[in-house]
Amino acid sequence: MSVQNTNAETAAETLGPVADISENLLSWIWDTLAANIPGDLHLPVLLSTVVIAIGIYLLRGGHGSKGADGRERRVGLLAFLLPADIYTHPSARVDLWLWIFERLLRPFWAVALFTTVGVTCEQAVINALQAVAGSGPALQSNLAWMLLYSLITLLCYDFVFYVIHYTMHKVPWLWALHKVHHSAEVLTPLTRSREHVLAGPIWATGSAVSYGVVGGLFGYLFEHSISQATLLNIGVFSLLFGFNGSFRHYHVQFHYPRWLSLWLHSPVMHHTHHSYLEHHWNSNMAAVTSIWDRMFGTLYIPEKDEYTPWGLGPETQQQYRSFWQNTTGPFRDWWQLLRADSAQSQANTDQDR
Numbered sequence: 001m002s003v004q005n006t007n008a009e010t011a012a013e014t015l016g017p018v019a020d021i022s023e024n025l026l027s028w029i030w031d032t033l034a035a036n037i038p039g040d041l042h043l044p045v046l047l048s049t050v051v052i053a054i055g056i057y058l059l060r061g062g063h064g065s066k067g068a069d070g071r072e073r074r075v076g077l078l079a080f081l082l083p084a085d086i087y088t089h090p091s092a093r094v095d096l097w098l099w100i101f102e103r104l105l106r107p108f109w110a111v112a113l114f115t116t117v118g119v120t121c122e123q124a125v126i127n128a129l130q131a132v133a134g135s136g137p138a139l140q141s142n143l144a145w146m147l148l149y150s151l152i153t154l155l156c157y158d159f160v161f162y163v164i165h166y167t168m169h170k171v172p173w174l175w176a177l178h179k180v181h182h183s184a185e186v187l188t189p190l191t192r193s194r195e196h197v198l199a200g201p202i203w204a205t206g207s208a209v210s211y212g213v214v215g216g217l218f219g220y221l222f223e224h225s226i227s228q229a230t231l232l233n234i235g236v237f238s239l240l241f242g243f244n245g246s247f248r249h250y251h252v253q254f255h256y257p258r259w260l261s262l263w264l265h266s267p268v269m270h271h272t273h274h275s276y277l278e279h280h281w282n283s284n285m286a287a288v289t290s291i292w293d294r295m296f297g298t299l300y301i302p303e304k305d306e307y308t309p310w311g312l313g314p315e316t317q318q319q320y321r322s323f324w325q326n327t328t329g330p331f332r333d334w335w336q337l338l339r340a341d342s343a344q345s346q347a348n349t350d351q352d353r
Ligand SMILES: [Zn+2]
Pocket: 165, 169, 178, 181, 182, 273
């Protein structure tokens, strides 16, 4: 073996582990992203979104979709389904980067939250009921009970979602985080997952609590012998989640009849939630039903072709355009809030003197 060969082998060995690590890292990134594609981006839901959009296109003769400016316009089928001004918009690119960043960090906390918070809540509810009312009635499960369990889970999830969402809009410290979702200047199905990386655990805690509480109640009544109806996964509920996920962040206006909008959010109702016009602020904050928005006075059913310019509005949008701005924005806002707070308390102290 020549000296040259030995050197070449050593060089290959030296490079080996680095190449190995980067290869492993790449496949981990890829696997993590593939395993964390949100349910509303799965093919059947996307396909049904497209089919319904084509239906709206045909019914309305090319009307019914909005451009990047949030105004309705008449266009050809391709531009109706996949408008260039929306999908080449910098905001759509930021959607993608924020999604990748959030999904890569998600495995570190998502499982932990579900297995600890959800299980703890469930057990706490069972213990509390047993302490108050003795051991459970050990009811027999049947399809009607399973449907009721699914429905109550949906309502409870929707309520917790509403409370968290409302709080995020009203409390400046949390609005600093939620702003990232609202800084989207165009709506794409990925906008649903557009969140600051620190907002993910808050939403996930809410889901874990709602599932845990209802799970505890039904676990007590049925002594753990009940499971959620499969309808939750494949039927009506899944469709509701699907439409309210991908379609509510799609630029095509999908209205329900008014009577139905009083019970369920139609996808277009989320267009007003993302609008920066003042009369649209803080509207339609639940995930699926209209019940909580109606109860707390935040329901807004838009007119046909109502103008909904998306984003934070001309004043603040400049600060929330890039991935970097959206990732660091909340920290800058918190710093400003902190300074404003300390200036306020200083002023109060001066006044007291
Ligand atoms: Zn919001």
